[in-house]
Amino acid sequence: MNYTPIALGLLCLALPGQALAEKISRIDIQGLDEAMTQNVRVALSLEDALERTVTTRRLEYLLEVAEDEAREALEPFGYYSAKVGISKSGTDDALVIVLNIDKGEPVRVRRENLRIEGEAADDRYMKQELAAFSPKVGEILDHTLYEAGKVRITRRLAERGYFDADFIARKVEVTRAEYAADIDLGWQSGERYDMGKITFEQSPREIIRPELLEKLVYWEEGDYYHQGRLDRLRKSLTTLDYFSAIDIQPMPDQAENYLVPVTVKLTPAKRSIYNLGLSYGTDSGAGFTAGVERRYLNRRGHKAMAQLDYARKRKALTLQYRIPAFKWLDGWHTASLQGLDEQTDYVDSRKLEFVASRSGEINRHLTATASLHAMRERWLYAHETQQNPAAPYHYATYVYPSLRAEYIDADDRMFPRRGIGSTLMLRGGIEGAGSDSHFGQVHATLRWYRGLGARSRLIVRGEVGHTFSGGNADMPPSLRFFAGGDRSIRGYAWREVGPRVSTGIPGDNRRYAVGAKNVTTASAEYEHYFTQSLGAAVFADIGSAFNDRPNWRSGVGIGARWRSPVGPVRLDIARGLNTPDSAFQLYLSLGADL
Numbered sequence: 001m002n003y004t005p006i007a008l009g010l011l012c013l014a015l016p017g018q019a020l021a022e023k024i025s026r027i028d029i030q031g032l033d034e035a036m037t038q039n040v041r042v043a044l045s046l047e048d049a050l051e052r053t054v055t056t057r058r059l060e061y062l063l064e065v066a067e068d069e070a071r072e073a074l075e076p077f078g079y080y081s082a083k084v085g086i087s088k089s090g091t092d093d094a095l096v097i098v099l100n101i102d103k104g105e106p107v108r109v110r111r112e113n114l115r116i117e118g119e120a121a122d123d124r125y126m127k128q129e130l131a132a133f134s135p136k137v138g139e140i141l142d143h144t145l146y147e148a149g150k151v152r153i154t155r156r157l158a159e160r161g162y163f164d165a166d167f168i169a170r171k172v173e174v175t176r177a178e179y180a181a182d183i184d185l186g187w188q189s190g191e192r193y194d195m196g197k198i199t200f201e202q203s204p205r206e207i208i209r210p211e212l213l214e215k216l217v218y219w220e221e222g223d224y225y226h227q228g229r230l231d232r233l234r235k236s237l238t239t240l241d242y243f244s245a246i247d248i249q250p251m252p253d254q255a256e257n258y259l260v261p262v263t264v265k266l267t268p269a270k271r272s273i274y275n276l277g278l279s280y281g282t283d284s285g286a287g288f289t290a291g292v293e294r295r296y297l298n299r300r301g302h303k304a305m306a307q308l309d310y311a312r313k314r315k316a317l318t319l320q321y322r323i324p325a326f327k328w329l330d331g332w333h334t335a336s337l338q339g340l341d342e343q344t345d346y347v348d349s350r351k352l353e354f355v356a357s358r359s360g361e362i363n364r365h366l367t368a369t370a371s372l373h374a375m376r377e378r379w380l381y382a383h384e385t386q387q388n389p390a391a392p393y394h395y396a397t398y399v400y401p402s403l404r405a406e407y408i409d410a411d412d413r414m415f416p417r418r419g420i421g422s423t424l425m426l427r428g429g430i431e432g433a434g435s436d437s438h439f440g441q442v443h444a445t446l447r448w449y450r451g452l453g454a455r456s457r458l459i460v461r462g463e464v465g466h467t468f469s470g471g472n473a474d475m476p477p478s479l480r481f482f483a484g485g486d487r488s489i490r491g492y493a494w495r496e497v498g499p500r501v502s503t504g505i506p507g508d509n510r511r512y513a514v515g516a517k518n519v520t521t522a523s524a525e526y527e528h529y530f531t532q533s534l535g536a537a538v539f540a541d542i543g544s545a546f547n548d549r550p551n552w553r554s555g556v557g558i559g560a561r562w563r564s565p566v567g568p569v570r571l572d573i574a575r576g577l578n579t580p581d582s583a584f585q586l587y588l589s590l591g592a593d594l
Contacts, residue, residue: 043073110180120189161225164190196259215326287311329360386504399434402427417451440468480515486587491555491576498545
């Protein structure tokens with residue numbers, strides 16, 4: 001006799017629920033913000049069954065445990081008494097599960113015992129870290145903030161040389177009935193370590209004298225240890241551009257008498273850099289660029305560069321020699337020689353200029369460049385030729401010092417949401433001391449960034465420049481101010497705003513800029529990002545380049561913004577409001593904001 005069919009039938013009668021199945025098509029979570037919703041969703045076992053067919057008994061189990069999973073997922077946010085209601089809707093083939101969650105009353109910090117014992121107890125920076133710790137008494141017990149604060153203080157202890165630091169207490173007691181939490185958190189810092197011997201290793205070959213690199217070490221052996229000193233050293237080495245890889249390794253485990261030895265492993269970069277490209281300008285025509293730079297000429301770290309920009313109407317050759325300023329301030333001693341030949345429809349100009357400069361970093365926000373210029377320039381405008389075919393060239397010789405300072409304080413130079421950037425340039429010459437006439441100039445710019453909400457920014461920009469003494473006729477074009485273009489007044493072409501003259505050619509209505517003694521521009525721009533990387537902008541610009549009285553020009557426009565992997569991309573279309581040469585101007589730019 002065969003009992004198999006009978007046994008199968010009895011099994012089906014004993015487990016009727018197993019014969020039924022349902023498919024979960026969607027899980028909705030209501031009553032929470034985005035972060036809480038995401039945490040609950042990750043914690044739910046129901047999520048693993050989404051878009052799958054499950055038995056009725058399995059579904060009942062998943063719904064039962066979902067309540068506990070949702071409540072536990074809210075505890076890191078300080079909510080320990082959440083109420084979870086679960087409902088179902090739809091058909092067996094398209095079942096929707098809805099979790100309606102009431103967070104309930106949050107648990108708040110009742111008492112807090114934060115402390116650091118040992119040598120770091122008197123460290124004012126560690127006291128500041130303790131003061132900044134959150135959550136504070138009276139605030140919701142957010143475990144994410146608690147863990148972040150704990151990690152931050154532990155990391156700061158190591159950064160400041162307390163390598164033996166360890167916890168003496170790390171406890172959070174929650175009293176659910178009273179919605180209260182008591183935090184007991186403490187560290188024993190131990191003794192602070194000091195900076196030990198630093199060793200430079202260049203592999204596979206030595207390209208720079210080690211004693212020169214040692215000049216970048218601005219501290220003395222035995223000074224207190226701080227990670228920021230090593231970060232500053234890394235920045236200095238990176239700026240030199242000699243090495244493709246920089247590995248700085250402090251070794252507290254090998255410290256003797258609390259002196260931490262440091263090894264700096266350096267991999268030389270490729271010695272020569274070549275560049276070749278095509279170019280086109282509306283005034284200069286088609287052309288190409290070509291250049292070569294030697295990152296290091298010798299073991300003293302000298303550099304040399306040659307760059308040729310060759311176009312049909314504009315040619316420039318630049319030769320440059322740089323010597324690193326290893327001591328005092330990060331920077332360079334630079335000597336450069338540039339020859340420029342410009343033969344456009346508007347001007348016939350040639351210039352030869354030699355510049356000797358010293359650049360350096362004053363502090364982490366301020367850099368400065370002091371330089372001495374020796375310049376000889378020859379020029380003749382097209383309208384002068386039309387008026388007198390035998391018109392003589394203008395000549396100018398100037399020898400003058402200049403000082404340029406740049407200040408940047410921003411949370412992110414690539415895309416700041418809180419930041420300010422400014423430049424100040426001063427230069428001037430004296431007649432009889434290498435210059436044809438007295439002159440002095442001041443030029444200042446300001447850029448201000450402020451985030452508005454999570455996805456918007458306000459950008460304000462300003463510029464002012466003034467020339468003292470020296471008549472305009474004595475000033476060569478390279479020492480005059482111009483306005484118009486994407487970095488100046490949008491809605492107008494490059495150098496369109498300011499004193500202009502006609503070509504003098506019959507039937508040619510074009511006008512071109514001759515430069516001015518003064519310039520003033522201002523801009524306000526509002527950006528909003530619809531996604532993490534795509535956004536739009538509206539802006540208004542105003543300004544003028546002038547000799548005596550300004551003739552104000554303004555423009556408005558809109559733009560598209562893309563935070564690309566290589567930097568912000570800006571595409572703007574603008575209209576000038578005061579008789580521009582063209583109805584609209586289109587601008588495309590790429591690069592960091594600061």
